[in-house]
Amino acid sequence: MEEDKHSLKERKVITIGIVSELTGLTVRQIRYYEERKLIFPERSNQGSRKFSFSDVETLMEIANKIEEGVQTHEIRREMAKKKKGVTEKEVRNRMLKGQIRAQFGDPKM
Template identity: 70%
Template sequence: MGEDTSYKSRKVITIGVVSELTGLSERQIRYYEERKLIFPERSERGNRKYSFSDVETLIEIANKREEGVRTYEIRQDMIKKNNLAKDEKLRNKMLRGQINARFGIQKNQ
């Protein structure tokens, strides 16, 4: 499988629009980037570009912050979830390989 190219993952939204959508200030959004909680792309002119997935992540971060969760804890949770997703993807790939080998399925078919 290739990279996710759905509309949710396309980085096309400016920080001003993200601020309006999330209710966060532009400074808060930049702070979450500094804390490595969000990863916008940069345009040729250096402007930040966000995706709808980034907007959802920022809303989740804001909700957790309101509950008193520190940014460090949020980051550690994000790392843990990312590692679990990678592990699951690898397990699924290995399982498909084992099934294909068991039943003699060629990858090209």
């Protein structure tokens, strides 16, 4: 069930106009953040941008940081570090599970 919630949050189904209404950002601001590689909407067959609820949350975080005076390149760097940190944590967890399996057999994890 948790996986279903996560996948629904990640589904790219929201148009840029709705995202603008939800976030209070202008369409131009949203496009600018895409140009600066801070968000990555998908494109429909007609070329329309489609966003997820996660994208909306990210845009709100970006808007708050911009308001605080943080530059877009600093936000992008911070986002990359955050993403990399999650990846490193996942690798560390897999390594630990592998070591436990090697030491104690194959416990159900």
